[in-house]
Amino acid sequence: MRCRTRLCRDSRWPGYAAVGGGVVRQGLADKLTVRRQKYPLFHITMTLRIASCSCGQLSARVSGDPIRVSVCHCLACQRRTGSVFGAQARFPRQAVEINGTGTEYVRVGDEGGRTRFTFCPTCGATVYYVMDGREDSIAIPVGAFAESSFPAPTFSVYEDRMHSWITLPIDIEHMA
Ligand SMILES: [Zn+2]
Ligand SMILES: [Zn+2]
Numbered sequence: 001m002r003c004r005t006r007l008c009r010d011s012r013w014p015g016y017a018a019v020g021g022g023v024v025r026q027g028l029a030d031k032l033t034v035r036r037q038k039y040p041l042f043h044i045t046m047t048l049r050i051a052s053c054s055c056g057q058l059s060a061r062v063s064g065d066p067i068r069v070s071v072c073h074c075l076a077c078q079r080r081t082g083s084v085f086g087a088q089a090r091f092p093r094q095a096v097e098i099n100g101t102g103t104e105y106v107r108v109g110d111e112g113g114r115t116r117f118t119f120c121p122t123c124g125a126t127v128y129y130v131m132d133g134r135e136d137s138i139a140i141p142v143g144a145f146a147e148s149s150f151p152a153p154t155f156s157v158y159e160d161r162m163h164s165w166i167t168l169p170i171d172i173e174h175m176a
Contacts, residue, residue, distance in 0.1 A: 051144035053120035058100035070155035073162040084163045087142040096138045
């Protein structure tokens, strides 16, 4: 989510409301949804991204920036991705539109939590997954966006499984 106006940079401002991925003065919010073009100071732009499997059959259209980007070094993520760690971005469920046919694989975690991974039955790439009990958000593998400028991870999980040669962003939060 990006808005170019100074007023919109901090969504924690009291008296402001979220509209179309940006933040505007509360009183303008309703008008802007209908007459946004009449308020040229409020150039609200929404980041749109498409995550896709390898063959393109299954995709996820995502609006706005992720609420969390993390890397996970656990062995299950290594096996799922075929890489040495998983990188994933979490989005609100309503910001994601799925297109195509997916097959589900349910993984049970160390503590019994279940995660539903949806992958393309043709090419096998995972395009999104949802954790049981957290259906209000969807995680999407960062690589599925094929976008080198995607926001960097801010959390690193399961570092006791981390490959020794990996270097992470200096300000990343380390979690067990
Ligand atoms: Zn595919
Ligand atoms: Zn993992």
